[in-house]
Structures are given as structure tokens and as C-alpha cells.
Amino acid sequence: PERxxxxxxxxxxxxxxxxLAPYGVAAYWATIYPPLRDISTDFDEPPALDVSDRTKDMNVLAPSTPGEQRLQADSYPLVSARSYDLPFETVVNAVETVLDRRDWELSEPYPDLAGQSEVTITAVAKGFVxxxxxxxxIRVTDDGDTVIVDMRSASRYGRYDLGDNAARITEFLAELDQEVAGQVGAAPAE
Structure with missing residues (x-):
């Protein structure tokens, strides 16, 4: 007989x-990424997030502890503010151009720049994972000498972000650097 x-x-x-593979990947990521869920380029005065539609079941927004700040600085050295020696409006326009390419929901329309030396643009982004x-x-500040761009990204849910917020900031700011360089390169010579 045949078996x-x-x-x-x-x-x-x-x-x-x-x-089960996605759970294994998430467990692996949880071991390699730091236990953070709110990342900012400015520890002292992080850009203000829009909290108007946050609910009590979402993560609580709180200032980062010195330990969290060290962990972020050690884990994500590329998360840093940008400084540009350009007009305030040029930098804000570059920020808006980069934002327009993303599928992020703006919390309110872009601000009017007339008479402003600081604007903060807020949005809700979907996680990569x-x-x-x-x-x-995203806060743009004209300090008189340079224009500084700070950024903050905070997960609404979950104990850890698995590197999502830092990736969002570094990718956005890298694209902003390219946009600013492109705008400067395209400017007519005087």
C-alpha cells in the first residue's frame, strides 16, 4: 500500500x-528602540501641540524627564533643530511646501505671516508602522540673526513609538533642508 x-x-x-510575524517584528523593535513616545528638537520649550481634539484615553502630554532627554539625545542624534540664514517668509514657505507633500491633516490653516516673527504649524500624522x-x-522662529525650525512629534497611543516620531522628524527636516537649498538655488542672482 502507498503511504x-x-x-x-x-x-x-x-x-x-x-x-505571528508582525508581532515578532514589533517585539524586536521594542528591544532596539528606546521607550519614548514624545520627541522634540527643543527640550526646554518644545513646540506646542494642538490638544483641542485629544481625549482622555490618549497618551498624556508631559515635559520630558532628564532621563528621557538623555535617551533621546543618545538614540536619535539626528533629531536637531535647523537654522537658516534666510528670510523668515522663505523658511515658512519651505515648511509649508514640505507639509503639502505629506498626507498630514493640518489642525488649522497656515498662519498669516504679516508682522510675525514666530509661527507654529500643527498637524496630525499617521504612524509609519x-x-x-x-x-x-513645527515652530519657525526668526531670532533676528537666523531663522530656527523646531519640531515635535508625539504618539497619541501606545507606550512606545518604536522609533516612529524620531523618523518622522528626521525625514521631514532632511526634506526641508533640500527644499530650502532648492529655493535658494532657484533664486535669481542679483
Missing amino acids: RIDRRPVGGALLALLV IGLPADVA
């Missing part, structure tokens, strides 16, 4: 691995 091999257990095991929302604030 038949039952392949159902192998198929079931492969299906189980497929279903599983699409959970994060509050984002």
Missing part, C-alpha cells in the same frame, strides 16, 4: 508564522 503524507500540519505552521496618529508641531 500518503498529510501536509496540513505544515500548511498550518506556515500560516501561523505568517500571522501601524498607522496610529501622532500630533506634530
